[in-house]
Amino acid sequence: MRRTEKEQFLREILGDEQPPAHLARAVIEEKLRAAILDGRLPSGIALRQQELATLFGVSRMPVREALRQLEAQGLLRVETHKGAVVAPLINEDATDAYALRSLLESEALRQSIPLLTPDDINLARSYIDQLESETDYAKMGTLNRLFHMTLYSRAPNKRLLKLVEEGLNEEERFLRFNLKSMGLGKLSQHDHLELLQMAEAGAVEPTINALVHHLNRGVEAINKYLISRPAEVARPASASRKRALAR
Ligand code: NI
Numbered sequence: 001m002r003r004t005e006k007e008q009f010l011r012e013i014l015g016d017e018q019p020p021a022h023l024a025r026a027v028i029e030e031k032l033r034a035a036i037l038d039g040r041l042p043s044g045i046a047l048r049q050q051e052l053a054t055l056f057g058v059s060r061m062p063v064r065e066a067l068r069q070l071e072a073q074g075l076l077r078v079e080t081h082k083g084a085v086v087a088p089l090i091n092e093d094a095t096d097a098y099a100l101r102s103l104l105e106s107e108a109l110r111q112s113i114p115l116l117t118p119d120d121i122n123l124a125r126s127y128i129d130q131l132e133s134e135t136d137y138a139k140m141g142t143l144n145r146l147f148h149m150t151l152y153s154r155a156p157n158k159r160l161l162k163l164v165e166e167g168l169n170e171e172e173r174f175l176r177f178n179l180k181s182m183g184l185g186k187l188s189q190h191d192h193l194e195l196l197q198m199a200e201a202g203a204v205e206p207t208i209n210a211l212v213h214h215l216n217r218g219v220e221a222i223n224k225y226l227i228s229r230p231a232e233v234a235r236p237a238s239a240s241r242k243r244a245l246a247r
Contacts, residue, residue, distance in 0.1 A: 010055055013040045017056075024062035028052065029069050036075045036086055037173055038138065043088045047076065074170050089174050094226075098219045101167040105215070106208045108152035108164050113204050115154035121200045124150040128192050141175035147192055151199055151207075171218070191217070 013035050019027035035041040052063045067084045070076045076084045127147035134140050145168045155161055191214040198207040 007051065007055070010051060014055065019056060019058070021058065024056065024058045025065045028056055028063060029066035032066060032070055033075065036070070037176065041086050043086050045086050046082045047084045047086070049083070074166055075173070094222050095219055097167065097170065098215050102212050102215050104160060104164050104167065105148070105152065105211060108155045108160055109208050109211060110204055111155035111157060112152050113199050113202060113207060116151070116199060120150055120153065121196065124196050128189065128196060131189060131192070138176045141172040144175065144188065145169070145172045151195065188214070
């Protein structure tokens with residue numbers, strides 16, 4: 001993309017409204033996050049500090065801070081020579097990511113379940129109810145995240161919760177585009193109800209086992225999804241996966 005085309009492209013997506021200086025970082029971060037999450041800013045596109053600073057009429061400092069936040073959330077990654085680029089929807093280490101999430105979220109459940117209140121349980125149940133009637137895949141991804149996060153929310157270790165939330169954000173972004181093709185909807189609801197009932201009963205170990213099972217379904221669905229991409233079928237698995245990532 002030539003420079004002027006890129007400017008035009010970014011302006012169409014992000015607008016060119018100039019935020020007040022004291023809100024610049026927050027406004028820019030939020031606009032970029034929304035555009036990455038709903039797919040208007042596709043994977044692989046480079047976000048240069050100077051381009052964004054010019055677009056929003058601000059110095060590079062708030063832009064740099066906003067990009068750093070988004071990088072910490074896994075939405076951007078820094079590549080040599082390109083700077084910050086929008087991260088791919090799914091990484092080749094998806095299985096590793098789920099394994100790590102199993103560990104972190106199991107610990108979060110262990111800490112949180114004994115401290116959950118009836119209000120927490122009711123809130124979690126309300127997300128399951130909303131998922132029952134929701135048909136918009138983007139909203140389903142969000143409700144899934146909120147449901148899980150509610151069960152973990154009482155864990156006293158805030159750093160643990162932050163890591164857990166990053167993993168859930170990553171999953172939400174992927175589900176947004178692929179929930180339908182992955183066919184996870186109804187199965188997940190059964191899992192969610194089971195998790196809720198066990199958590200409500202205060203049964204720590206059974207809830208953790210159910211969670212690990214639930215996350216394994218996610219791994220299976222992602223692997224199936226990666227294998228089933230039509231254009232990739234004829235190629236050896238490792239090469240096709242690398243090519244899929246390069247898109
Ligand atoms: Ni879930």
